[in-house]
Amino acid sequence: xxxxxxxxxxxxxxxxxxxxxxxxxxxxxxxxxxxxxxxxxxxxxxxxxxxxxxxxxxxxxxxxxxxxxxxxxxxxxxxxxxxxxxxxxxxxxxxxxxxxxxxxxxxxxxxxxxxxxxxxxxxxxxxxxxxxxxxxxxxxxxxxxxxxxxxxxxxxxxxxxxxxxxxxxxxxxxxxxxxxxxxxxxxxxxxxxxxxxxxxxxxxxxxxxxxxxxxxxxxxxxxxxxxxxxxxxxxxxxxxxxxxxxxxxxxxxxxxxxxxxxxxxxxxxxxxxxxxxxxxxxxxxxxxxxxxxxxxxxxxxxxxxxxxxxxxxxxxxxxxxxxxxxxxxxxxxxxxxxxxxxxxxxxxxxxxxxxxxxxxxxxxxxxxxxxxxxxxxxxxxxxxxxxxxxxxxxxxxxxxxxxxxxxxxxxxxxxxxxxxxxxxxxxxxxxxxxxxxxxxxxxxxxxxxxxxxxxxxxxxxxxxxxxxxxxxxxxxxxxxxxx
Amino acid sequence: xxxxxxxxxxxxxxxxxxxxxxxxxxxxxxxxxxxxxxxxxxxxxxxxxxxxxxxxxxxxxxxxxxxxxxxxxxxxxxxxxxxxxxxxxxxxxxxxxxxxxxxxxxxxxxxxxxxxxxxxxxxxxxxxxxxxxxxxxxxxxxxxxxxxxxxxxxxxxxxxxxxxxxxxxxxxxxxxxxxxxxxxxxxxxxxxxxxxxxxxxxxxxxxxxxxxxxxxxxxxxxxxxxxxxxxxxxxxxxxxxxxxxxxxxxxxxxxxxxxxxxxxxxxxxxxxxxxxxxxxxxxxxxxxxxxxxxxxxxxxxxxxxxxxxxxxx
Numbered sequence: 001x002x003x004x005x006x007x008x009x010x011x012x013x014x015x016x017x018x019x020x021x022x023x024x025x026x027x028x029x030x031x032x033x034x035x036x037x038x039x040x041x042x043x044x045x046x047x048x049x050x051x052x053x054x055x056x057x058x059x060x061x062x063x064x065x066x067x068x069x070x071x072x073x074x075x076x077x078x079x080x081x082x083x084x085x086x087x088x089x090x091x092x093x094x095x096x097x098x099x100x101x102x103x104x105x106x107x108x109x110x111x112x113x114x115x116x117x118x119x120x121x122x123x124x125x126x127x128x129x130x131x132x133x134x135x136x137x138x139x140x141x142x143x144x145x146x147x148x149x150x151x152x153x154x155x156x157x158x159x160x161x162x163x164x165x166x167x168x169x170x171x172x173x174x175x176x177x178x179x180x181x182x183x184x185x186x187x188x189x190x191x192x193x194x195x196x197x198x199x200x201x202x203x204x205x206x207x208x209x210x211x212x213x214x215x216x217x218x219x220x221x222x223x224x225x226x227x228x229x230x231x232x233x234x235x236x237x238x239x240x241x242x243x244x245x246x247x248x249x250x251x252x253x254x255x256x257x258x259x260x261x262x263x264x265x266x267x268x269x270x271x272x273x274x275x276x277x278x279x280x281x282x283x284x285x286x287x288x289x290x291x292x293x294x295x296x297x298x299x300x301x302x303x304x305x306x307x308x309x310x311x312x313x314x315x316x317x318x319x320x321x322x323x324x325x326x327x328x329x330x331x332x333x334x335x336x337x338x339x340x341x342x343x344x345x346x347x348x349x350x351x352x353x354x355x356x357x358x359x360x361x362x363x364x365x366x367x368x369x370x371x372x373x374x375x376x377x378x379x380x381x382x383x384x385x386x387x388x389x390x391x392x393x394x395x396x397x398x399x400x401x402x403x404x405x406x407x408x409x410x411x412x413x414x415x416x417x418x419x420x421x422x423x424x425x426x427x428x429x430x431x432x433x434x435x436x437x438x439x440x441x442x443x444x445x446x447x448x449x450x451x452x453x454x455x456x457x458x459x460x461x462x463x464x465x466x467x468x469x470x471x472x473x474x475x476x477x478x479x480x481x482x483x
Numbered sequence: 484x485x486x487x488x489x490x491x492x493x494x495x496x497x498x499x500x501x502x503x504x505x506x507x508x509x510x511x512x513x514x515x516x517x518x519x520x521x522x523x524x525x526x527x528x529x530x531x532x533x534x535x536x537x538x539x540x541x542x543x544x545x546x547x548x549x550x551x552x553x554x555x556x557x558x559x560x561x562x563x564x565x566x567x568x569x570x571x572x573x574x575x576x577x578x579x580x581x582x583x584x585x586x587x588x589x590x591x592x593x594x595x596x597x598x599x600x601x602x603x604x605x606x607x608x609x610x611x612x613x614x615x616x617x618x619x620x621x622x623x624x625x626x627x628x629x630x631x632x633x634x635x636x637x638x639x640x641x642x643x644x645x646x647x648x649x650x651x652x653x654x655x656x657x658x659x660x661x662x663x664x665x666x667x668x669x670x671x672x673x674x675x676x677x678x679x680x681x682x683x684x685x686x687x688x689x690x691x692x693x694x695x696x697x698x699x700x701x702x703x704x705x706x707x708x709x710x711x712x713x714x715x716x717x718x719x720x721x722x723x724x725x726x727x728x729x730x731x732x733x734x735x736x737x738x739x740x741x742x743x744x745x746x747x748x749x750x751x752x753x754x755x756x757x758x759x760x761x762x763x764x765x766x767x768x769x770x771x772x773x774x775x776x777x778x779x780x781x782x783x784x785x786x787x788x789x790x791x792x793x794x795x796x
Contacts, residue, residue, distance in 0.1 A: 005672070006673055010676075418769060418770055419534070419768070419769025420532070420534060420770070421532070421534065424532055456488065456489070456492075457492075460492040460493060460496070463489060463493060464493055464496050467531075467663065467664070467667060467669075468531055468532055469531070470667050470668070471531075471667075471668075472667065472668030472669075472672070
């Protein structure tokens with residue numbers, strides 16, 4: 001049951017109706033409904049893995065209590081490690097087991113030893129495991145760092161872990177933000193529901209119109225890269241930049257919008273990252289819930305920007321390599337993380353990490369300055385280049401792709417694999433970037449337009465765009481589900 | 484109110500950009516022949532973003548053509564009878580296969596009797612009912628598709644097709660927004676959802692339906708026998724002038740045994756498989772299986788080549 005399906009909207013309507021109109025008087029029954037709905041939602045993917053979520057919930061619930069009840073710091077740390085080992089163990093087994101076994105075998109092969117791959121297992125990756133394990137770990141961390149007291153309400157905690165809008169692809173919520181909202185009474189707020197509806201609409205636009213429309217082109221170019229000229233390969237990775245942004249930020253918008261329908265505010269996950277003026281600004285705007293998670297629970301505990309330059313460089317590498325590996329069990333993601341680390345390190349060493357922290361491009365003007373424009377263009381180009389590794393099936397393919405661009409530069413007009421006019425897509429990207437630029441100051445209000453008439457026209461055009469580019473025949477699932 | 488206004492504006496946008504096709508009215512004439520109501524014009528649109536846009540013109544005979552059909556003894560005429568490929572809504576009516584043949588020949592009038600969904604029963608019934616007209620036409624090319632054309636052994640008006648002319652559907656077709664939503668598969672989702680919901684009970688019903696099971700179990704040999712039987716019945720009932728009539732078919736989609744049967748029984752055919760296969764340029768619309776302009780050119784060439792001795796310019 002994906003967000004951009006009719007089944008989901010029927011499910012959402014039913015849950016919304018029961019939540020506000022049947023169970024509005026009792027917080028407990030509302031939470032029971034959210035929990036049942038969340039388990040049903042997840043069960044639609046694969047009911048067998050519900051046991052994993054439940055296990056993760058039970059373990060972290062009790063570990064949270066244990067950490068808090070211990071005064072001794074060593075004991076507290078031991079319990080925290082229990083949580084980390086358990087969650088990373090789950091993740092490691094389901095996501096990375098085969099990757100590490102295969103990598104060891106490859107390493108031995110490189111030294112001339114032949115090993116049989118009898119250790120590899122047929123393991124199915126449970127949807128969303130990277131997201132909910134990180135979310136439950138954040139609970140243990142927050143209690144350990146005394147930012148949060150453990151809840152004694154198991155129902156609220158289970159609802160926090162499995163809250164369906166963000167269960168399978170985030171945002172990875174902090175217990176300190178989400179748990180109190182689940183534990184406390186919610187009241188129906190018409191304005192909040194309308195805001196949620198608007199975010200859902202904008203998220204659908206990004207997913208259906210941007211990501212899904214570009215997907216067949218990107219798939220075609222990356223699959224047949226060896227037969228395409230360099231100009232087409234550049235187009236392929238340029239389109240992938242927009243595909244992955246539309247896909248993931250679209251999902252996040254829908255998740256935030258759906259949560260609003262139930263009176264819950266989730267954290268923002270994207271803040272127009274392609275308008276970033278340096279790479280650290282990009283990471284403050286891209287997949288915010290993951291980057292802040294790593295900063296809070298990994299980067300700062302291992303020393304952060306304190307200490308010698310060498311230590312700082314090591315810390316940055318650790319964070320980006322692990323972040324890359326979080327995305328998938330493939331060396332391509334590790335390489336992608338390394339590229340970002342290499343670009344990020346000069347920012348830290350030159351003390352420019354916090355530049356552009358509290359403003360957006362063209363903060364007080366209509367158009368950006370020429371310098372800002374060039375910076376945005378440069379950051380976008382670097383990020384787009386790194387996507388080659390993210391999208392390629394292997395390191396070898398990624399390098400072949402880049403090699404072909406650099407050494408074999410030629411231009412040939414690209415034809416859409418299904419014969420559609422390419423002009424439509426160029427116009428689409430242009431209009432999308434322009435609109436995102438207009439709304440760049442507030443990612444949570446995509447239709448913040450004063451004039452009612454203009455707003456009405458924009459709503460209609462967004463729906464019109466969805467109709468124009470909706471394709472029932474393509475795979476409409478979200479890219480980040482695989483992580 | 485807001486929603487209504489948005490729907491209204493969407494309807495306007497779809498009309499302004501002409502994103503959906505016009506539906507010509509169909510009817511069953513006094514000879515029980517299903518065809519388009521005479522003298523209509525409109526536009527056929529393919530693709531969600533108007534990837535293909537062409538004008539059609541239904542003539543006084545009820546078929547898409549730039550000309551009227553007035554065969555005479557002292558004129559040379561060729562008729563093309565077939566389904567949507569001959570009907571040619573995907574091409575401007577002034578650029579049809581018939582018109583292309585006329586351009587390549589001299590003094591020949593080509594009458595196109597194409598109608599989407601026509602099978603062999605429809606085609607032979609039409610020729611039979613309009614015998615006086617077809618008797619005046621010198622040559623008749625009958626488009627033939629083995630897979631779909633031989634599912635029945637006699638003609639009858641297909642109710643499901645005519646249901647599209649019911650007031651309900653007519654009202655629905657008035658809304659271009661609804662037509663567009665239907666075209667891009669928005670209604671498939673609820674339909675599939677309902678279908679999947681009832682799947683279990685339906686499969687039980689299917690199991691109890693013996694005839695359906697037998698139908699599914701028919702192997703190719705049985706299908707060939709059934710199709711050959713239907714073919715014989717149709718030819719027997721409506722007649723087939725082997726001296727003037729010729730089939731236009733794709734040999735790669737027709738069993739060899741059936742092709743042999745045609746040969747052995749004196750049924751001639753023009754095979755367009757090789758010509759289209761050897762083409763270096765695409766012969767169909769990329770997002771639609773129908774022939775594009777180049778494909779139609781090749782088919783026209785093939786027909787002209789076949790009739791070269793009598794039709795050459």
